[in-house]
Amino acid sequence: xxxxxVIGTTVSTIKDEKLHGKKxxxxxxxxxxxxxxxxxxxxxxxxxxxxxxLVLTCAGSSARQTTQTKDTPVDAxxxxxxxxxxxxxxxxxxxx
Amino acid sequence: xxxxxVIGTTVSTIKDEKLHGKKxxxxxxxxxxxxxxxxxxxxxxxxxxxxxxLVLTCAGSSARQTTQTKDTPVDAxxxxxxxxxxxxxxxxxxxx
Amino acid sequence: xxxxxVIGTTVSTIKDEKLHGKKxxxxxxxxxxxxxxxxxxxxxxxxxxxxxxLVLTCAGSSARQTTQTKDTPVDAxxxxxxxxxxxxxxxxxxxx
Amino acid sequence: xxxxxVIGTTVSTIKDEKLHGKKxxxxxxxxxxxxxxxxxxxxxxxxxxxxxxLVLTCAGSSARQTTQTKDTPVDAxxxxxxxxxxxxxxxxxxxx
Amino acid sequence: xxxxxVIGTTVSTIKDEKLHGKKxxxxxxxxxxxxxxxxxxxxxxxxxxxxxxLVLTCAGSSARQTTQTKDTPVDAxxxxxxxxxxxxxxxxxxxx
Numbered sequence: 001x002x003x004x005x006v007i008g009t010t011v012s013t014i015k016d017e018k019l020h021g022k023k024x025x026x027x028x029x030x031x032x033x034x035x036x037x038x039x040x041x042x043x044x045x046x047x048x049x050x051x052x053x054l055v056l057t058c059a060g061s062s063a064r065q066t067t068q069t070k071d072t073p074v075d076a077x078x079x080x081x082x083x084x085x086x087x088x089x090x091x092x093x094x095x096x
Numbered sequence: 097x098x099x100x101x102v103i104g105t106t107v108s109t110i111k112d113e114k115l116h117g118k119k120x121x122x123x124x125x126x127x128x129x130x131x132x133x134x135x136x137x138x139x140x141x142x143x144x145x146x147x148x149x150l151v152l153t154c155a156g157s158s159a160r161q162t163t164q165t166k167d168t169p170v171d172a173x174x175x176x177x178x179x180x181x182x183x184x185x186x187x188x189x190x191x192x
Numbered sequence: 193x194x195x196x197x198v199i200g201t202t203v204s205t206i207k208d209e210k211l212h213g214k215k216x217x218x219x220x221x222x223x224x225x226x227x228x229x230x231x232x233x234x235x236x237x238x239x240x241x242x243x244x245x246l247v248l249t250c251a252g253s254s255a256r257q258t259t260q261t262k263d264t265p266v267d268a269x270x271x272x273x274x275x276x277x278x279x280x281x282x283x284x285x286x287x288x
Numbered sequence: 289x290x291x292x293x294v295i296g297t298t299v300s301t302i303k304d305e306k307l308h309g310k311k312x313x314x315x316x317x318x319x320x321x322x323x324x325x326x327x328x329x330x331x332x333x334x335x336x337x338x339x340x341x342l343v344l345t346c347a348g349s350s351a352r353q354t355t356q357t358k359d360t361p362v363d364a365x366x367x368x369x370x371x372x373x374x375x376x377x378x379x380x381x382x383x384x
Numbered sequence: 385x386x387x388x389x390v391i392g393t394t395v396s397t398i399k400d401e402k403l404h405g406k407k408x409x410x411x412x413x414x415x416x417x418x419x420x421x422x423x424x425x426x427x428x429x430x431x432x433x434x435x436x437x438l439v440l441t442c443a444g445s446s447a448r449q450t451t452q453t454k455d456t457p458v459d460a461x462x463x464x465x466x467x468x469x470x471x472x473x474x475x476x477x478x479x480x
Contacts, residue, residue, distance in 0.1 A: 001364060007184060008181060008182050012179055014144075015177070019175065037327060041097065041099075043097070047303065048302075056298070056303075056330060058363045059363050060349065061253075064158060069361075074161075079303060083300055084298075085299075087296035103224065109273075110240075110273040111239065115271065137195075156252050169254050169261075171250045199471055199472060200476075203466070203469075204440065206464065206465040207464035218387075231422070252446070253446065265446055267447075268385060289425065289460055325423060335399065348445065348459055349444070350458055350459040353455055368403060371395045373394055373410065375391055376392065376435065
């Protein structure tokens with residue numbers, strides 16, 4: 001899984017029928033301190049995450065292992081909102 | 097999923113029989129503002145996208161979860177045309 | 193899928209029994225104009241491609257969706273020979 | 289599989305129900321000598337690994353092939369703690 | 385598939401039960417001439433390869449398509465030892 005920050009939202013009218021009602025958020029991978037690195041990607045939100053939240057995303061066929069994404073053409077899912085990260089014994093991120 | 101722009105088309109006579117009748121478009125990943133980054137790849141179009149459109153593509157086994165791509169040797173599918181992107185509360189892309 | 197050019201061949205005597213009789217070609221990803229970029233990889237040829245051909249390759253579990261690669265330990269397949277590529281309305285590659 | 293070092297832990301209250309009770313560790317890929325390289329990622333621990341341990345992680349659908357991760361939305365698993373690494377005939381890492 | 389050179393071995397006591405008896409080798413991807421490039425990764429050996437051998441590795445779910453790796457939490461397998469590589473009509477590598 002990747003640690004990622006939610007940075008935005010996408011709106012689409014024309015889409016596969018299995019995507020109707022799904023919330024597709026724009027996220028960017030972060031390092032272990034919550035700082036964004038790398039290119040943005042889009043993930044289905046299954047945990048009511050919001051812009052600014054630090055989340056975990058799961059990719060590939062594993063992204064279809066939630067009840068909301070089963071048999072759906074999606075390759076990334078947000079399946080957790082991060083409360084805190086601890087690195088080498090120190091808390092380096094805590095959700096405000 | 098990746099945000100991508102459709103930049104072209106491919107034509108092939110010799111191909112796997114399951115690819116007959118499929119439209120294979122050349123796309124390039126973009127950043128969250130719709131600017132192309134990275135190398136081109138090819139995706140099956142399932143939503144009648146056209147050159148210039150900003151789309152969402154889905155990769156891997158998830159690309160076979162549409163009715164048009166089931167059991168087909170394809171690893172990327174266009175399953176949505178993007179209307180608009182919003183980042184940090186501002187609309188940064190709107191389809192013209 | 194990736195646009196790739198066939199650059200060579202591999203020969204192996206010791207291999208998984210499911211690979212017997214398979215042609216394993218060395219390819220390199222190209223950009224949308226057919227110019228090679230990136231590292232080489234090896235793909236099973238299912239369309240009688242030859243060195244110099246521009247082809248499409250499909251990766252991951254999708255590479256096992258052809259009749260020749262079903263249930264086989266291969267993660268990349270050549271399933272199309274490219275005739276032409278068109279970018280932004282111009283033909284940028286045509287097979288000679 | 290990747291050689292990786294465990295560098296931290298994640299805490300989440302809001303998460304997919306299948307993740308309850310799972311330990312999600314932050315790891316970083318290392319080179320063959322155990323030196324960290326690249327960005328951090330998060331893997332489910334199935335072997336009671338701890339911060340500082342050098343481990344093997346397995347990605348993608350293969351990460352769901354342990355009894356603890358079956359049918360779970362996770363794409364990386366720690367399924368081995370490394371005792372030692374030998375490169376070109378020399379022991380280059382030994383667990384202390 | 386990737387062309388890779390076997391550079392070492394891993395030893396683990398604590399591991400998933402399905403990994404018992406499996407030989408896990410450290411490999412590095414090579415270019416088409418057999419020169420190592422990129423970071424090391426670990427693959428299950430199914431063809432009795434040894435340190436120094438040039439091999440083919442297969443990744444992802446396809447790595448579980450050999451009799452030795454079926455249903456096992458591994459995402460890379462060595463399923464061929466390379467005898468020779470030919471690029472643009474010239475033999476560029478031959479096993480000694």
